[in-house]
Amino acid sequence: MELEQARKLWQPEPGWLNTATYGLPPDPVWTAMQQVLADWRTGRVSFEVWDESVGRSRAAFARLVGVDAADVSIGAAVSQLAAPIAASLPPGATVVVPEVEFTSILFPWLVQEERGVRVRTVPLDGLVDAIDAGTDLVAFSLVQSADGTVAPYDEIVAAARAHDALVVVDATQACGWLPFAADRADAVLVGAYKWLMAPRGAAFAYLAPALRERMRADAAGWYAGRDPSASFYGLPLRLADDARRFDISPSWLCYAGAAPVLELLTELDPVAVRDHDVALANRFLAGLGRPPGDSAIVTVEVPDAQEKLARAGVRAAVRAGRVRASFHLYTTEADVDRAIEALTD
Known part of the structure; x- marks a missing residue:
């Protein structure tokens, strides 16, 4: 399956940059979970x-x-x-x-x-x-x-x-x-x-x-x-x-x-997944004036980061004033730019 085709299987609310805390399920997972919950509720299967x-x-x-x-x-x-x-x-x-x-x-x-x-x-x-x-x-x-x-x-x-x-x-x-x-x-x-x-x-x-x-x-x-x-x-x-x-x-x-x-x-090309994720991470770093890296998880120190991200509807981990942002298949350039705008405001 091509990466762009697969990316249509997720339905994230804009601004989720926190896969390092938990990942979001694609449609096949959501569907499977609804089925198994219904089966459990009714005792339909062994x-x-x-x-x-x-x-x-x-x-x-x-x-x-x-x-x-x-x-x-x-x-x-x-x-x-x-x-x-x-x-x-x-x-x-x-x-x-x-x-x-x-x-x-x-x-x-x-x-x-x-x-x-x-x-x-x-x-x-x-x-x-x-x-x-x-x-x-x-x-x-x-x-x-x-x-x-x-x-x-x-x-x-x-x-x-x-x-x-x-x-x-x-x-x-x-x-x-x-x-x-x-x-x-x-x-x-x-x-x-x-x-x-x-x-x-x-x-x-x-x-x-x-x-x-x-x-x-x-x-x-x-x-x-x-x-x-x-x-x-x-x-x-x-x-x-x-x-x-x-x-x-x-x-x-x-x-x-x-x-x-x-x-x-x-079914996906693992190199394509890596390149997609790291490119978004590096877009985020570049927007904040930081050099590029080789990871889908990045940390930056920004004053008042928690409040700035919350106002913009961006969900990322903030610990001791440092933002930990993480980027995966469902992340878009718009998500990244929203975070950059919030943190540079």
Whole structure:
């Protein structure tokens, strides 16, 4: 599908520049959600109908990031997906993380400190050099939530491989606009409600086979079974042989919305999506007299930004006087210009 054709599938109210907080659903998602809500309300279908969306979502996510669906686990949030990886670290292991990092990819390691796991934080621009022979795992966001900085993925992976360290990536703020090769890492964790524009409550993890061998499925339930439909009751333990053993029982309504948007994204040229989003971000920066960047998330400091944006009907994140604006498929040049006019008034 061509990008311009796909962009007609969204119905945003003008002024939404906050995909880094949550993405907006295209028409197929809205339609699917109305159907599943109606079915739930009336008891019209059995759960198997909703459950089909989980398999569709897993397969589409795998295609989107270039991995085998058998290596994808589904869940609800990045921290939950990271937990069994953190629990698999031996006492005395050292984890290196950027010092200003979103806590979903920081706290899972910190709670292991009572077992002797050591967490070392360093500036993001020093992360590559900080990976050494004493590093067992490096964890980072591919795109930083706070300011949109794109991490040097290839350099970090190369440094980690040189020292036999594991690589765990939170791609929540990247997947959906920034093309990358998930299988270069040992684990890639994605909350789907931002740039993938799914309902909150759907999340995915690429887990490399070698990493899975070190992990234990502490949250295993019926959905982690080799055959979930035959795993409702009783002994013996019969877990899936692939990444599904780390699945948690899915929130079906969320996945009913995730499947159509993930399938839509697989039909689009990922480079075209990136170019569209970054061009709008750079239009915004240019209008405020800032140099261009390489991210769909940008931050600028503007006095009285909250009030100025509110008066213009622009919705963006404002924290400590800094505007964080984010641009995606449904963003228009008119949205960008409205924000520029508001902030330069």
